[in-house]
Amino acid sequence: MSDLSFHAALSRRDALRGGAVLGAGALVAASPFAALAQSEAANWPAVQRFVRSFVDQRKVAGMVAALGWGQAAPDFIAGGARTFGGADAVGADTLWRIYSMTKPITGMATMMCIDDGLLALDQPLYEILPAYRTMRVQKSYDGPITADNLEPAARPITIRHLLTHTSGLGYPIVQQGAIRQAFGQRGLVPLAVSRMALAREFFGGEARGTLESFADGLAEMPLVYQPGTRWSYSMGLDLLGRVIEMVSGQAFDAFLQTRLFDPLGMRSTTFQVPREDAGRLAANYFVMADLPLPVDLPNSSVFLDRPAFPFGGAGLVSSARDYDRFLQMLAGFGEIDGRRVMSEAAVRLGTSNLMPDTLASNGGFASGGRSFGFGAGGLSGTGEAQGLYGWFGAAGTAGLVNLDQGLRQTLMTQYMPADSYDAQQRFPLIVAEDAAARRGA
Known part of the structure; x- marks a missing residue:
């Protein structure tokens, strides 16, 4: 990647804060969509469509959402793999x-x-x-x-x-x-x-x-x-x-x-990711001209170093499971x-x-x-x-809890800069759509 193309791909001011500021080759091979528990998918249909759309459009290699109410166990909606073209489906314990x-x-x-x-x-x-x-x-x-x-x-x-x-x-x-x-x-x-x-x-x-x-x-x-x-x-x-x-x-x-x-x-x-856990770590990508380019791959990741x-x-x-535990404690x-x-x-x-x-x-x-x-x-x-x-x-992640409602929501994916896509801005709105439908059911 040339200096010019790299600098054109990213906004320095937004790359780390990302959607923190809400609104923050193998590349052409197909990636798998993780099997979903039917009850989890049924609970969050809009979130399922949201995740599937990002994976099917090859914007991200993988994406996981963790959603829950109060102290209840979370639902996990997952799609895609740890790397583009990879066979390892992402899930609740993938590392991001x-x-x-x-x-x-x-x-x-x-x-x-x-x-x-x-x-x-x-x-x-x-x-x-x-x-x-x-x-x-x-x-x-x-x-x-x-x-x-x-x-x-x-x-x-x-x-x-x-x-x-x-x-x-x-x-x-x-x-x-x-x-x-x-x-x-x-x-x-x-x-x-x-x-x-x-x-x-x-x-x-x-x-x-x-x-x-x-x-x-x-x-x-x-x-x-x-x-x-x-x-x-x-x-x-x-x-x-x-x-x-x-x-x-x-x-x-x-x-x-x-x-x-x-x-x-x-x-x-x-x-620091233990070397034995490199097989759980997702790849990170920079998006340039709508093309995700690998910048930190699991087996050579800088996060394997202290x-x-x-x-x-x-x-x-x-992981989505871990961050939901943090939000669950806050909800409690x-x-x-x-x-x-x-x-x-x-x-x-x-x-x-x-x-x-x-x-x-x-x-x-x-x-x-x-x-x-x-x-x-x-x-x-x-x-x-x-x-x-x-x-x-x-890198496109989000973690929010509404303490008044007890609603927990975590989004895990891996792309930079975060404002390359509207995932962080849309995710809370999509979750709210499903949450409102559940309350009205």
Whole structure:
């Protein structure tokens, strides 16, 4: 793939956040459609058609939806294979790169620390990481990193800011110019996409060092906005991984394992795919001129390597079954299978609108012409979307729960950029169509 064609295929600003921003050869061989349990297909006919259409039109190699109500077992609707032309049908336990769907998990881990009394929502970050006491802010967004374009931060960054992308911290896949170049030079790039050098360059470079050195290095970079003034997609959730380490005394990935993954039975959710599980991992594709081109194949995936550090913003691999377990716990307000994993208060607070009251009049989170609130690492619905919480991934995935209705919905597939197709925008609407039909039956 040439440099020109690769850059034409993707939008750097949207590739990682993807439908996070709702609305976020073997190639010609036929791919199988997974057998569906009749009861599951009957429960969600519109979702079944949705999945089948993407597979039959060869937009994706495979797709899995997990759907459920309250604490009831999920239904799985699956179609296609792990790779184009492959024989391995996808299913509930296929592994997918969930990218920014990692953020709500890190967000809820942060809420657990708040609930434990280890943190406070409006606590200044510098009380935990002193390097963040005196921050500088760019006067001109994405302008030069020079003294004449920097001013002091008007207020300290808080935990609330980090959770809601209102800290002013930048992001390599969003920023342009000097600051993006500086992120790459310093290895402040908290994600992995491919072994391809061109792909790494496109996403800003390659992560280096440890979570500690990442946090220290990020403190030396200027902010792109004044803290607390506007929603701007950021590395805040990655930085919270270091905060969790500091206040809990555990490595960030160990905290997730012991406090969330083990209690929830999320046995397939990890920052590194074990070599023996490569046969469960789906391939990832970049879409160029309507043609999906492989960028990370299962047996040579960059996710088989141990990452530089656990990326709390975009680092996890998971399955439809596992992510539904996370959503089921939230739907149970902290309980699952009769066991309490989080307090009800922590879930209710984390899924509510946590935006600071210092936002600029035009500084909120909006998508598709609608305004939303923002909670702990995920959107918080308002108005007719009241009760909705969740987020999306750069490779076409989605994970949402409506706490008012108890409706859980997970979409797993693998293509980039996420806005190549309208899967993420349409999926919640298709689920709502089936849900309304069931309620009216």
